[in-house]
Amino acid sequence: MARGKRIAITGISSPWASDLARRLERDPAVEFIAGIDTEPPAADLERTEFIEADIRSPVLSRLLPSTRADTLVHCAFLWYPAPGKPDRALHDINVIGALQLLTACERTETLEALVVRGSAAIYGCEGAAPLFFREEMARRYPLKTRFQRDVGELENYFDNYARRHSDVTCCMLRYQPEIGPDLDAPLVRFLSLPAVPTQLGFDPRLQFVHASDATGALEAAVHNPVRGAVNVAPSGSISLSHILRLARKPSIPIPHPLFGPALAQLGRRLGVGGAYSDGVRLLRYGRGVDNTRLRSEVGFEPAFDAAAAVRDFVTKHHGRRLVRVPGPGDIANVVGSS
């Protein structure tokens, strides 16, 4: 029992993986941390060993066993383009990368647990959907976007692996989008626009995981991996109109058939790439997931509920207001001057 945990993390250059590594480094029970990625981690990691490798290449099958890791955290599943990972490579990284990674896992005999940072996009965004999806409700609706199909394939591969390797605990975390004062993600950039485009007549219910809770949930799953899927989301939900009022942002309502093309244009500036169609559906119908399993089985209690996560983001995020909001003062000016 003297031996500490040996952990390998893929996609170490991503902010959430770096955050996780930073927390694990402080944990004396963790003996060794390896970070695998094509780009070096930007963060000030001290004892994480960086292994430069492309997750899509077969070289992984030699590298991973040599780390003698007992826990593998797969953080290289990408939602949007990142430095060195352009939009057109996403599908390859997400799907082929997962396949290569699992092949490497087959060869790693020391492996005991596999934790995957997946996405709640598997549930889809539907108008008439259950307001809180539980884990067993995946695939009620056909997968409509490329990103959703990628998530579907990822889950298929890991389900297959889990079935064949009952000695390895496979934990699939289904994340709702993240929000946080220091996080730079397309949806955060979207909410930081001086005026936020919305879809006329639609007011989706949303859940944003606070960045600290997102890392906390990942860390909790590393220490206590449970079999199967686990939703990672705050408790409760918040509507887009409420978010915008808390952020004191004016909205630009666009008739919903035109919102897609508008977001496609905007998407390039926001760095969302081809995944803007997921954004269109999310910002039309919203999505809520149930976090009971995360709280009771993984044993992680999110510190922020849906409203608190947004409030924290709004108060700490010093976005400049580029467009002045017309308020009652303008009316007073008009009346007063006449």
Add this chain to the structure above:
Amino acid sequence: MEAREATGTDGGAPAPEAIADFLRRLRTGVEEGLDPLNAAERAATGLPSSLRSSVERMARRMRGDYHEDEWGFDEEFAEAAFPLFEFLYDNWWRVAATGVENVPAHGRAMLVANHAGSLFPFDASMMTLAIMKEHPLPRWPRFMVLDWAFVLPFLSAFMRRVGGVPANPDNAAGLLESDQVVMVFPEGVRGTGKPFSERYRLQRFGRGGFVEVALRTGSPIVPVAVVGSEEIYPKLAESRVLARLIGAPFVPITPTFPALGPLGLVPLPSKWRIEFCEPIDLSEHPADAAEDRALVFEISELVRETIQEKLYENLVKRGSAFL
């Protein structure tokens, strides 16, 4: 100051000077560099109390300082929409509600009612009004809405804010587990879409899914009979072409719609009666009784017969449909 005090009483139109004074203060506030919302709140001190509270409330809402529950229900919004529905309840449809005290004052309960009103079913809203106005301990009930409403702009956002959720067993069970009163309409589109000639004849109650949910969550069922909803938009025929074109479950043709255009959306002023029946307690059954098909059908049939019987009873009590 005295003059302002005099206008400061509730009711009656506010003096124009008070409003001009408000706008003047607002402008000085904004010129002093105050946030428009803060300026409005400060300037409102000189207004009559009723106006002042609405300015303050508006400023608070604009700031996002209000509560929405996890299902998207916004109580302040529902309260704001209340007067319009109150007019329909009191003056337009002259609703007579009986047995409201059968709705439990605390804890979960499922209200099961007949469903009618082809173009826009108002039965859920009138049942809500009956509970809010006549129950000794009023509380906002939640209701199941046809899925199609939730893909439409405006309607989807409105329904969610006043307590509607897409009709499916998961949502019903979730709401009941958080101890809400939930209104379900097991007839669904079969009820709203039936022709006028079949009015007040209950349709099939689905596959009894509502009973399964009630058994699983241990909720009592309160059968509710609504009379009057059938006459508001009498469906004479339907347009299949139009329905397929817009993806609607059906598009009714009523004596006034679409012949009179938007005027056809005004519901006819029928006379309504709503009767809340004795609750059916299901707590004696274990939660796994939901698997028992025979029991589910038995309870479903019991609820259906109760409602049908009360419908006929109230039709007789009501007499003429419009006068």
